[in-house]
Amino acid sequence: MRMSGSVDPEWHDRQPIYRQLRDRMVALILEGSLREGDPLPSVRVVAADHRLNPLTVLKGYQQLVDERLVEKRRGRGMYVSPGARAALLAGERRRFLEEEWPRVLTTIQRLGFSLAQLPTDGPAPMPPAATPHDRDEANGRS
DSSP: OOOOTTOOOOOOSSSOHHHHHHHHHHHHHHHTSSOTTOBOOOHHHHHHHTTOOHHHHHHHHHHHHHTTSEEEETTTEEEEOTTHHHHHHHHHHHHIIIIIHHHHHHHHHHHTOOGGGSOSSSOOOOOOOOOHHHHHHHTTOO
């Protein structure tokens, strides 16, 4: 099994590679590309496909084991643990509400949106751009 889907194959310098690998496996679980009970790609395959040291791959996988998202089966490999996706979703939702939602809410309040103006099923259409005449009327000039 190859790492595919929306997972970017490039590595960056902002984070250790083993951590990026762990995050990519998490993304595959959240997207449903790796389901509960599915085997993870073998350490050797990932190392060869992505030109990584097998110890780097193993360290990334070990983080998943430590988080109980993946289980080792002696002689058979590593498999996505039962409940892994639900645990990840709960964690991502908690993180969103604690870290991102306060910034989103502050922006909503700063821009003066009402609940009725917020989209409920996707991005809202952009309102037409204000014309100079509209700006004059808003500023009390006719």
